[in-house]
Amino acid sequence: xxxxxxxxxxxxxxxxxxxxxxxxxxxxxxxxxxxxxxxxxxxxxxxxxxxxxxxxxxxxxxxxxxxxxxxxxxxxxxxxxxxxxxxxxxxxxxxxxxxxxxxxxxxxx
Amino acid sequence: xxxxxxxxxxxxxxxxxxxxxxxxxxxxxxxxxxxxxxxxxxxxxxxxxxxxxxxxxxxxxxxxxxxxxxxxxxxxxxxxxxxxxxxxxxxxxxxxxxxxxxxxxxxxxxxxx
Numbered sequence: 001x002x003x004x005x006x007x008x009x010x011x012x013x014x015x016x017x018x019x020x021x022x023x024x025x026x027x028x029x030x031x032x033x034x035x036x037x038x039x040x041x042x043x044x045x046x047x048x049x050x051x052x053x054x055x056x057x058x059x060x061x062x063x064x065x066x067x068x069x070x071x072x073x074x075x076x077x078x079x080x081x082x083x084x085x086x087x088x089x090x091x092x093x094x095x096x097x098x099x100x101x102x103x104x105x106x107x108x109x
Numbered sequence: 110x111x112x113x114x115x116x117x118x119x120x121x122x123x124x125x126x127x128x129x130x131x132x133x134x135x136x137x138x139x140x141x142x143x144x145x146x147x148x149x150x151x152x153x154x155x156x157x158x159x160x161x162x163x164x165x166x167x168x169x170x171x172x173x174x175x176x177x178x179x180x181x182x183x184x185x186x187x188x189x190x191x192x193x194x195x196x197x198x199x200x201x202x203x204x205x206x207x208x209x210x211x212x213x214x215x216x217x218x219x220x221x222x
Contacts, residue, residue: 031209041198041216043152048210086151090209094140096154096165097202097211 002027006087006100013077013107021072021103023087031090032063033097034072038083046072046085077107111136113203113214114183121220122191130186130217134203141184142211143169143176146198158184191221 003026013019023032034046047054047061049070054061058077063070074081084104088097114133122128134141139160144152154168158178169176173191178184188195198218202211 031211033210035213041218043200043213043216045210045212050209088152093207093209094157094204095209096142096157096168097144097152098154099144099151101151 002029002089002091002098004087004089004098004100006085006103008103009101010104011106013105015077015079015107015109017077017107018073018075019077019105021074021085021087021105023070023072023100025068025070025087025089027068027091029065029068029089030092031088031095031097032070033088034061034070035086035088036081036083037086037102043086074105077105079107079109081105082107113138113201113212115199115201115214115217117217118215119218119220121222123222124192125190128188128191128195128219130188130199130201130219132184132186132201132203132214134184134201135212138203138205138212140204140206141178142202142204143184143186144200144202146200146216148197152200155186188219191219193221195219196221 005024036044051065084102088099143155156176157165173189198216200216201214
């Protein structure tokens with residue numbers, strides 16, 4: 001099956017810093033989603049982005065489907081950005097998602 | 110527009126008991142997916158259902174686990190004779206037909222004593 005690798009596994013940032021999280025996948029995808037799992041365990045949808053670029057406030061994401069990777073940018077990080085960021089992909093319509101192992105982000109004041 | 114709802118949010122069971130986890134998808138969503146997250150790990154797919162049909166159960170253990178999504182009412186994930194290794198967070202997600210984006214519920218945290 002498809003493999004999803006996220007990097008880095010852990011990241012510590014000073015408040016106000018910027019960061020880039022990467023997701024590599026091993027096959028063509030129809031679905032790519034980024035999630036934030038907050039310290040309370042809830043999964044928050046950040047982006048649905050099988051291709052192209054999207055922005056939402058301080059967050060933006062880019063997926064280059066032909067090169068099989070996606071990037072999540074966090075600018076001017078805040079302590080509330082702490083948690084685990086997951087990338088998940090699906091290979092055809094309405095199929096189950098395959099998750100990466102996540103990037104654990106800690107933003108310190 | 111309410112999101113995906115799961116209950117209970119926390120469930121404690123003793124070894125050998127049964128656990129029933131419920132999931133109500135978002136309005137207009139007829140596709141339901143169950144995922145399991147073990148401590149300090151990512152989410153792993155278990156089962157994909159549409160109304161009254163199991164579409165893909167390739168991620169579900171063959172024994173003790175079952176799932177249903179009846180014509181009326183929520184989807185149910187049932188774990189019989191729970192063991193300590195079943196302790197995990199169980200997430201439900203839903204999507205619309207023909208649209209890939211999945212939306213997740215808050216999860217049920219199962220603890221087996």
